[in-house]
């Protein structure tokens with residue numbers, strides 16, 4: 001099997017431009033985050049977004065007919081690695097900030113012409129904001145076949161009832177893409193359907209932004225919040241349904257594969273930046289008679305982090321390559337593996353960098369504590385790591401199916417030795433005669 005992750009010279013120049021742009025124009029925004037309201041953010045981003053558009057890197061994840069660049073997943077992955085160095089702030093300048101990026105893919109994939117005109121075009125123009133509303137407080141988000149939110153059709157309308165939470169950006173969104181059960185009796189993966197629900201529809205209540213590790217104190221209506229949303233007898237026209245009834249999971253699946261590659265590459269951007277900080281601190285902090293860089297534990301952290309980042313990067317680019325060359329279905333195992341492997345690498349590298357900075361690392365004087373909080377979430381969202389591990393293990397174990405229960409291991413040495421003894425009988429007899437070792441009983 002040959003692998004090919006290299007990019008053409010022209011694209012390498014684009015990446016170099018993006019790297020410089022993110023470092024000089026986006027990183028500074030992180031330091032004044034707490035002083036920026038929505039209007040201030042719009043003012044800062046408008047000229048940056050124009051520069052990205054002029055460079056041909058705007059909304060690159062979308063197909064060309066919707067303003068994207070048709071790059072394919074390897075190129076998108078490499079761009080996302082750069083955006084990941086400022087993962088909360090850079091994607092917005094490039095028109096690919098989650099959840100708008102994923103929602104625009106859903107609309108591009110499943111939307112009718114009218115739906116695209118009404119929601120996709122303004123979403124891409126930055127005139128509307130969106131959120132994805134699937135997880136519920138009372139059912140396990142890791143098993144969406146258990147969803148309880150209902151959408152019941154009455155004539156030309158659906159009536160939605162249920163409660164969601166962790167609807168990221170829900171409190172600042174103009175519309176929500178809601179996953180609700182349309183047929184509880186259908187096979188598990190045909191029960192749910194996606195709907196576009198404008199936030200101002202009667203019956204939609206944004207209850208609160210749930211306080212989290214990211215933001216422990218409740219603040220409502222902020223960029224980056226995770227909303228609890230109640231849907232009480234929300235009436236929406238049939239024309240707001242995405243795809244056919246029961247298509248919800250199939251649409252989500254198509255959206256999630258590429259999305260996970262982008263997530264993992266952004267995590268590598270974060271991990272790479274934390275790794276730079278780890279090495280910088282190791283080379284400048286003096287304790288117990290030497291620089292930290294001279295302590296073996298710190299050297300182990302540097303060596304392990306380098307190897308883990310390298311492995312995760314190759315795995316993620318290979319998953320992207322499989323997706324580009326063989327399609328999303330062929331990359332299912334690769335994509336699941338990078339989700340849990342990448343989230344763990346991100347967590348461990350950031351943790352080591354934070355530890356090497358001591359109290360400074362724990363303080364908000366460094367970006368490491370924020371990276372750590374984000375890293376912790378990465379092991380939960382987009383499907384908890386355990387679920388991805390389970391599906392990889394199941395697929396791999398299934399491929400071994402057909403073995404008789406209780407049979408000896410196929411590598412069992414005594415059985416293999418007996419077969420080899422028969423096969424090499426002549427050679428063994430001659431060797432035994434030379435050494436005059438008595439022959440074993442046959």
Ligand SMILES: Cc1cc2nc3c(=O)[nH]c(=O)nc-3n(C[C@H](O)[C@H](O)[C@H](O)COP(=O)(O)OP(=O)(O)OC[C@H]3O[C@@H](n4cnc5c(N)ncnc54)[C@H](O)[C@@H]3O)c2cc1C
Nearest residue numbers: 132133134135140141142166167168377381382383384386
């Ligand atoms: C920062 C953040 C942003 C999010 N944004 C969104 C969003 O925009 N929209 C949205 O709809 N949702 C969002 N979510 C929700 C996220 O998708 C869910 O939290 C996730 O799917 C897990 O669901 P749950 O929280 O209900 O956990 P549960 O399903 O209750 O699982 C809890 C734990 O059980 C364990 N577990 C579950 N299944 C298995 C298994 N098969 N084997 C072993 N262990 C298992 C895992 O350790 C798991 O963490 C977000 C979550 C976070 C943290």
